[in-house]
Amino acid sequence: MSLNKRPDDMERIVTRQLAEAFIAEQVDEVRRTVKDKKVLLALSGGVDSSVVAALLIKAIGKQLVCVHVNHGLMRKGESEQVIEVFREGMDANLVYVDATDRYLEKLDGISSPEEKRKIIGGEFIRIFEEEARKLDGIEFLAQGTIYPDILESDGVKAHHNVGGLPEDLQFELVEPLKLLYKDEVREVGRALGLPSSMVDRQPFPGPGLGVRCLGAIKRDRLEALREADAILREEFDKSGLANTVWQYFIAIPDVKSVGVRDGKRYEGWPAIIRAVNTTDAMTATIEEIPYPLLHHITARITSEVEGINRVLYDLTPKPVGTIEWE
Numbered sequence: 001m002s003l004n005k006r007p008d009d010m011e012r013i014v015t016r017q018l019a020e021a022f023i024a025e026q027v028d029e030v031r032r033t034v035k036d037k038k039v040l041l042a043l044s045g046g047v048d049s050s051v052v053a054a055l056l057i058k059a060i061g062k063q064l065v066c067v068h069v070n071h072g073l074m075r076k077g078e079s080e081q082v083i084e085v086f087r088e089g090m091d092a093n094l095v096y097v098d099a100t101d102r103y104l105e106k107l108d109g110i111s112s113p114e115e116k117r118k119i120i121g122g123e124f125i126r127i128f129e130e131e132a133r134k135l136d137g138i139e140f141l142a143q144g145t146i147y148p149d150i151l152e153s154d155g156v157k158a159h160h161n162v163g164g165l166p167e168d169l170q171f172e173l174v175e176p177l178k179l180l181y182k183d184e185v186r187e188v189g190r191a192l193g194l195p196s197s198m199v200d201r202q203p204f205p206g207p208g209l210g211v212r213c214l215g216a217i218k219r220d221r222l223e224a225l226r227e228a229d230a231i232l233r234e235e236f237d238k239s240g241l242a243n244t245v246w247q248y249f250i251a252i253p254d255v256k257s258v259g260v261r262d263g264k265r266y267e268g269w270p271a272i273i274r275a276v277n278t279t280d281a282m283t284a285t286i287e288e289i290p291y292p293l294l295h296h297i298t299a300r301i302t303s304e305v306e307g308i309n310r311v312l313y314d315l316t317p318k319p320v321g322t323i324e325w326e
């Protein structure tokens with residue numbers, strides 16, 4: 001498993017059949033490597049960690065211990081889906097840690113984006129370490145490293161991977177997807193029976209809604225963000241845009257303005273819609289959402305979400321705006 005360069009003659013996995021062949025090969029290799037030992041995996045519910053989980057469950061069943069840390073910055077229904085798909089659907093050995101309070105206490109009053117990221121990443125390592133120490137006989141750590149992560153090894157996903165664990169908790173790595181491109185990972189995920197809502201989903205940053213609840217995170221604004229984002233996703237699903245737009249989400253700044261609701265003054269936050277298309281996330285263009293849909297989304301968010309009184313659409317391409325607001 002030490003090969004870090006994709007062989008020139010490695011066939012691109014573009015069909016179910018090729019995905020199944022890859023799975024069979026990896027199942028064998030994982031069984032040979034792991035034998036009767038246990039493997040630990042941080043399962044965020046993102047595409048890569050989910051596909052690794054499904055693959056390892058197929059290979060070694062309950063010798064895989066998945067740890068899902070809910071940092072309280074997940075999108076609506078995400079942690080629930082992880083539990084449903086893996087614990088209920090695949091009978092996985094899944095440790096679920098609800099660390100919402102712990103994260104929100106640590107993040108209380110912190111408005112600097114870098115500091116927020118540091119806290120979110122650092123806390124993840126501490127929680128993962130605590131959970132790892134409770135378990136006996138773990139010799140391997142599985143990671144959802146994929147080929148682009150290796151090509152850009154200082155890439156955005158760095159904190160996702162469990163680098164930074166203390167010396168006495170160093171495990172041998174199991175990285176079955178490390179030579180695959182993203183589209184191949186999705187193909188493999190489908191062949192393993194993962195739902196499309198998990199395999200085909202848009203990118204979501206490790207620090208989650210933490211980078212979209214701008215400034216110091218407060219529970220009420222975070223909750224408003226989660227609800228507004230769920231409405232946006234629902235409407236994009238219904239209209240078919242979810243299949244074509246690369247990434248779409250809501251950000252909420254720490255700003256209130258005056259509005260009016262039910263004949264009374266109603267101070268609220270603006271929900272900012274971002275919907276972008278890109279191939280590599282280095283540059284991005286803006287999706288032209290049809291106006292009637294924008295009006296509909298605006299009406300839903302302002303009437304259904306407590307605390308929001310305006311909806312804005314961000315028309316800024318990257319550059320000059322980054323994709324996330326932070």
Ligand code: XMP
Pocket residue numbers: 156157160203204205206207247281318321322323324325
């Ligand atoms: P920006 O905002 O830099 O984002 O234009 C480019 C892409 O990277 C995603 N992103 C992250 N992904 N961990 C991740 O896994 C992160 O910390 C992170 N920050 C940004 C962002 O969502 C966009 O797709």
